[in-house]
Amino acid sequence: MMRLRIIWPAFILFFLAGCSSLPLEKARSEFYSGDLNQADYLLEGCKGISDKDLLLCYMEKGLILHYMEAYEESTEVLLKASALIKAQDVISVTDQSTALVVNDRVMTYKGEYSERLWVHTYLMMNYLLQAKYEDALVEAKQALEVYDKYPSSLAGDHFTRALTALCFENMNLPDDARIEYEKLAGEMGAGKISPETISQGKGELVLFIAQGRAPTKESSDVVLPPTIRISIPVYRDGSGPSSVYIHSDNSAVDPFKIATDLGQVARKALDDRSAQYLTRQALRAGAKEAIAQKVGEDNPIGEVFARAILFILEEADTRSWETLPGGLTLVRISLDPGVHDLEISSGNSRTIHLSGIDISEGGKVYRSLRF
């Protein structure tokens, strides 16, 4: 009878702790092996994804659709992600109390501060690629709200800042654009940053270049006697942006470029959140110790069993937006009106050829590339 009273709660705790979203993992694997259609299919309607991971599904699917050049569908999904982030901006009593006994993995995933910003980054790109400048401006303003909420975590994201400035320029708001460039210069420690004004008779090609892979989270464990396990998430691996070389009509060009290492920004955002999860860890360690001692009052063997289960359950929340690139570079190239062929190469990666880019006088053409 006593064993049953230990086993069934243990079963429930294992069930709560262990629900990883397989479709997400498979979709990521397909994405990185180059089968974007299959990756998208696996996340169709976000079926089979736990409600706790719905935000992750929207973010991954939105990005997959973006690189499939399905910008309208990508926008639709990322708008759901944006709405979900706002709706989830509440402290859930259920999540907090369950996490106090199990681990952080059982909580609803709300997105790292950096990921909340990058939802708007990709929405801005989507809207610009569809020439919807007003909607791009809306996303730029929402991105600025995220920047204002987490200023120290996101100061390193220069790409998004430069993108918001571009959105202000497109809507003929030069003062707002200037303010963003001044903030960018301050964050980069540069004297002045502003792209070359498109001179009379010229047009512009704007490239959003994604490189590498964002780092993924892993568990970093510390064991304290007698059976206290502290498990915190850390970002590992990943590859940031490398230099980008551009040839237009067989001539090298040196355009305006702003790059961000997404891994660095993500690490900073996670570090800034460390007080939150370390506090929860400490409370959880105390709660688990109390549970184990309570069980041990009637049954010393049960206490050993309980301690073992609670020890195993202690896992860091290693969920993150894994299809993100390691780096994003904004490139703005001033070109004469007409049709152009370009070659873009990056470090040791392959070269991407863009043919038939039709530039009109005073016009802008946008392209999104991923190495």
Added chain:
Amino acid sequence: MHRHYIRLSMLMTGTALLILSGCMAYTRNLDTKADTHYDATYDFSDKNKIVDRLVTPLLTAPAFPVQDKPILIVYPVVNETSEHISTGGITDAIRTKLVQSGRFRFINEGQRENIQKESAYQSQGYVDSAQRIEQGKQLGADYILSGTLRSIKKEQPEQMRLYKKERIYYSLDLSITDLKTGEIVYADQAELAREAAKPIIGW
């Protein structure tokens, strides 16, 4: 026995709550004129207020004497807020009320391409010449009606609290420009502001 009774009571209470929560789902029609808001952001009640606020003074504006029936063309209201708002709904509603008043005439800018397509089709020999639309008879606009929708949002600073408040202020600046001279002959503004509170703790 006592413990068994408690467990049974809890199970029955849980089941009853589940059933009751299902009974709480409902559908009902809303009065489009009523002020109904879930939060501080823009909704259909705001659109109605803005349109009423702007149209009423325009109908009696001295810049447009009653005996004239000026021809207007509507250019989209620019959205400079931080929300995805379909400003076409606002301009359509303003245009509808002005047309219904009989004081103004409007060019249908959005249908120009379709008009050209239809007109080209008619002149290709498929349509009876007596039925064909004569080209070069479209009206020319006297004025452009345009505007900008802006917002200012303020959230309560981070502090110890149970509710998080936000305030949003909206303004729609409407102007009518004389096409001949480029002069703004009419300008008006509609404003509204709202505060909403959301609990920071939920289930």
